[in-house]
Amino acid sequence: MSEESRTARKGRSRGRTSSAAAVKAPSGARPAEGRPAGRARAASAEDTALKLWVVLARSQLAVARHAEADVARHGLTLAEFAILEVLYHRGPLLLGEVQRKILVSSGGVTYLVDRLAGKGLVERRECAHDRRARYAALTPAGEKLVARIFPEHARSIARAVSGLSKTEQLQAITLLRKLGTSAADLPISDGTS
Amino acid sequence: MSEESRTARKGRSRGRTSSAAAVKAPSGARPAEGRPAGRARAASAEDTALKLWVVLARSQLAVARHAEADVARHGLTLAEFAILEVLYHRGPLLLGEVQRKILVSSGGVTYLVDRLAGKGLVERRECAHDRRARYAALTPAGEKLVARIFPEHARSIARAVSGLSKTEQLQAITLLRKLGTSAADLPISDGTS
DNA sequence: CTTCAATATCTCAGTACTGTAATTCTCAAC
DNA sequence: GTTGAGAATTACAGTACTGAGATATTGAAG
Numbered sequence: 001m002s003e004e005s006r007t008a009r010k011g012r013s014r015g016r017t018s019s020a021a022a023v024k025a026p027s028g029a030r031p032a033e034g035r036p037a038g039r040a041r042a043a044s045a046e047d048t049a050l051k052l053w054v055v056l057a058r059s060q061l062a063v064a065r066h067a068e069a070d071v072a073r074h075g076l077t078l079a080e081f082a083i084l085e086v087l088y089h090r091g092p093l094l095l096g097e098v099q100r101k102i103l104v105s106s107g108g109v110t111y112l113v114d115r116l117a118g119k120g121l122v123e124r125r126e127c128a129h130d131r132r133a134r135y136a137a138l139t140p141a142g143e144k145l146v147a148r149i150f151p152e153h154a155r156s157i158a159r160a161v162s163g164l165s166k167t168e169q170l171q172a173i174t175l176l177r178k179l180g181t182s183a184a185d186l187p188i189s190d191g192t193s
Numbered sequence: 194m195s196e197e198s199r200t201a202r203k204g205r206s207r208g209r210t211s212s213a214a215a216v217k218a219p220s221g222a223r224p225a226e227g228r229p230a231g232r233a234r235a236a237s238a239e240d241t242a243l244k245l246w247v248v249l250a251r252s253q254l255a256v257a258r259h260a261e262a263d264v265a266r267h268g269l270t271l272a273e274f275a276i277l278e279v280l281y282h283r284g285p286l287l288l289g290e291v292q293r294k295i296l297v298s299s300g301g302v303t304y305l306v307d308r309l310a311g312k313g314l315v316e317r318r319e320c321a322h323d324r325r326a327r328y329a330a331l332t333p334a335g336e337k338l339v340a341r342i343f344p345e346h347a348r349s350i351a352r353a354v355s356g357l358s359k360t361e362q363l364q365a366i367t368l369l370r371k372l373g374t375s376a377a378d379l380p381i382s383d384g385t386s
Numbered sequence: 387c388t389t390c391a392a393t394a395t396c397t398c399a400g401t402a403c404t405g406t407a408a409t410t411c412t413c414a415a416c
Numbered sequence: 417g418t419t420g421a422g423a424a425t426t427a428c429a430g431t432a433c434t435g436a437g438a439t440a441t442t443g444a445a446g
Contacts, residue, residue: 045359049351052362052369053256059373060253061296063246069381077402096424103254105404110426112403132411132424156382158242163375164368166238169245172368175361176245180252182356188262189349270432289394298434303396305433325394325441 056179066160070153074145075119079104079112081153084121084138088146092125092137121145249372259353263346267338268312272297272305274346277314277331281339285318285330314338 071081082102116122121142127133264274275295309315314335320326
């Protein structure tokens with residue numbers, strides 16, 4: 001499983017725009033080995049955007065698999081771990097706050113907190129000022145667990161991204177933060193123009 | 194839903210390592226507003242790695258939501274679209290090849306091709322040389338659909354990543370490709386050291 | 387020809403959620 | 417004090433897969 005397997009195949013690649021578009025990282029735009037003259041065409045804005053989307057999806061998945069494997073050793077999913085971590089570093093949080101921090105659906109928070117409560121790691125507490133709302137808070141057992149596994153997890157992630165030097169990581173952080181916030185602020189167009 | 198909602202809260206952030214670790218992009222390491230002296234400490238290698246992981250996950254999710262919304266207009270999931278796209282740009286492919294290209298499980302390919310076949314967009318073809326294997330290929334209807342929706346999809350993605358200039362996009366591509374391939378090549382450590 | 391490890395696909399139960407609707411509660415306006 | 421829009425959580429059905437095992441086939445070795 002080294003990656004693309006450059007076996008070329010008899011792949012009669014149609015002369016369309018460079019391939020690239022899928023979720024989990026698809027094809028990957030080849031150099032176009034059959035163009036009229038030997039002149040390389042500059043990549044269009046859309047070709048670049050598609051390629052960015054592909055490598056973004058692929059790299060996220062590749063790193064996520066390491067992160068998942070790490071937390072799975074303790075019987076946790078990444079979303080569960082995310083909740084434990086955010087409660088550990090911020091203290092008790094309203095469920096809605098948790099939802100916004102880890103970016104799951106409203107039903108997802110209920111489900112995840114239920115499961116963590118079932119494991120004895122998190123408990124719900126009532127909110128004094130608003131009886132609709134509830135806090136999620138770590139139990140002593142939950143706090144102890146996070147204290148134990150978080151450092152290992154951090155090392156795991158550091159290893160997973162170690163293909164980039166620290167300088168490169170800082171560059172990537174800057175670019176990705178900008179990309180993430182701008183994409184999140186754009187309205188999701190549902191096609192009803 | 195502008196993003197983090199800087200309401201600060203009474204958040205008595207414990208003096209641990211900077212927060213950050215979840216899947217779908219968690220907390221997001223604040224400046225540490227209560228340190229001994231007014232001297233900023235350089236971020237450790239692990240802090241940087243964790244932050245990279247957070248912004249990677251968040252930006253991927255933010256862009257994915259745009260991509261999903263676009264293909265959902267045609268009743269497709271991103272994984273389904275990925276298959277259509279790869280078959281469109283590469284021609285008929287063995288199911289195993291499709292699996293490696295779009296990075297789903299073996300059962301996932303069967304499931305997805307079944308669904309696309311049910312919609313009349315893809316068909317299975319037997320492989321002459323190996324009777325265990327099967328090709329997936331676009332039907333005329335499938336080919337027509339991709340030809341119609343791919344350009345729109347490309348524009349959709351271009352818009353989603355337009356927060357970055359073309360130069361920045363090219364930088365991000367370089368960094369993310371390096372990150373993705375190195376992370377994919379690292380063995381997944383299941384903890385049995 | 388047999389054996390058998392390896393490969394390709396499929397089956398199917400299980401999982402981790404999402405999305406919609408229901409419920410409960412708040413707050414501002416009347 | 418009522419009313420009602422809106423917010424916070426929950427309930428629940430549905431979805432898009434994953435992962436492990438089953439089945440069929442290949443190809444190399446004996």
